[in-house]
Amino acid sequence: EIEALLESCMLHLDIGRHEDPIHDAKEALKICVRTGFKLYEPEAEVILGKAYLTINDIEQAKTLAHWAYEKAIGMSYRWQEGDAAHLLGEIYLAEGDNVNAREWLEKAVGCRKEILDPEVEQSERMLKSL
Known part of the structure; x- marks a missing residue:
């Protein structure tokens, strides 16, 4: 169920729908907490952060991205760390x-x-644009 919710989030973000991914990512996080299945927490937080960024809620996006990064580091989950x-x-x-973007x-x-x-190519392009 978690994977389906996260895939749905990404699809909704890709087509420009912002409220559905926020709802679905929050649901995925609730399931992670309820079941103790923490592996998907960083991914859900990254997706939720992306959704908040698209609606210009920068502080919420930043908080979620920092949480995701710290959890990914703690789990040695390199994909979500990146x-x-x-x-x-x-x-x-x-x-x-x-400065911080770089x-x-x-x-x-x-x-x-x-x-x-x-x-990595996406990150490199963005870095070169600075």
Whole structure:
């Protein structure tokens, strides 16, 4: 059920619907807490952070992205570590804070290169634009 909710979130974000992914990601987080299945928490928080970023709730997006990053580090979950670092780079860029954006995007690139994540190109493009 968690995976289905998170996939639904990503699809809704891709088509520009913002309220559904917020609801679905919150539901996924509730299931993680209720069941103790913590593996999906960082992913759900990254997706929820992306949804909040799309509606310009920068502080909420930043909080969720930081939580996701810390949890991913604690779990040694490199994929979500890279995703959370990239999202933090995006968030700081949206705030106009190029110093922090660069720092987080460099972390994202480093992590994503190590795990051969094809999304590294997205992080590298964003970093080069700074």
